[in-house]
């Protein structure tokens with residue numbers, strides 16, 4: 001149990017039913033054993049990744065005052081720039097040594113859910129960089145489509161209709177995040193970490209990481225193992241909503257980032273999360289007399305807001321005041 005599976009998902013894009021089923025079975029096994037795996041054979045081109053990465057570097061290189069024009073802590077719907085130490089993923093460690101850009105599904109000011117001030121709903125806040133907005137909005141849509149292809153494959157083993165997730169991902173709260181980890185300057189990896197140990201909140205996360213390395217995953221024996229960058233892949237992991245939906249048959253596995261010494265690191269997770277009102281409730285096929293539901297029913301928005309309040313001081317302050 002020391003290296004994560006690598007799954008070629010290209011058959012999910014063909015109409016070869018038995019190859020599709022074989023990929024779905026590999027994904028199911030990885031979800032039960034690890035909650036983490038790599039995918040290759042996906043449709044996101046290397047040129048697209050290079051473009052997004054290049055723009056991430058361009059954005060994070062701006063003066064901090066410029067980035068703070070879209071300060072995430074000044075929003076109620078969680079979009080824009082998070083400066084270093086805005087987030088604290090591991091409460092036992094100092095705040096994370098990383099800066100972030102978050103975007104979601106762009107909803108205009110006159111959308112009914114925005115008018116009703118529904119949490120996490122609203123317009124994206126993009127930096128004023130040429131070509132940025134069109135590229136990022138397209139990338140968001142493409143990552144959402146890839147996430148739904150993977151989720152469709154998961155329905156096989158979960159015993160739910162093939163379109164179970166598709167119907168719940170109408171106007172999703174999924175987040176595309178760009179992260180810059182400034183270099184760590186001390187030899188100790190135990191102090192302020194790039195991203196403290198945590199589990200993700202949503203259904204599945206699709207992570208691109210650059211060549212710097214530093215992502216670690218806790219295996220079932222409690223050891224931290226490296227999840228090194230592999231060219232042309234995404235690292236896929238499950239979040240807490242999927243663990244709750246599947247009654248822990250699928251694992252939401254702790255992971256962290258130890259920033260590399262002396263080099264910058266860039267990564268881009270896409271957190272796939274359904275429509276805010278979606279009920280997160282134990283699936284019928286994941287419970288029986290020996291395995292009653294472990295978690296109370298919640299909604300996607302309720303669950304996300306409580307997790308954000310755990311890791312962001314600004315969210316706690318907003319909720320208190």
Ligand SMILES: O=C(O)CCC(=O)C(=O)O
Nearest residue numbers: 179195209215257267269
């Ligand atoms: O940057 C990474 O490699 C992982 C980031 C992560 O785990 C997260 O943002 O939830």
Ligand SMILES: [Fe+2]
Nearest residue numbers: 198199200255
């Ligand atoms: Fe994570």
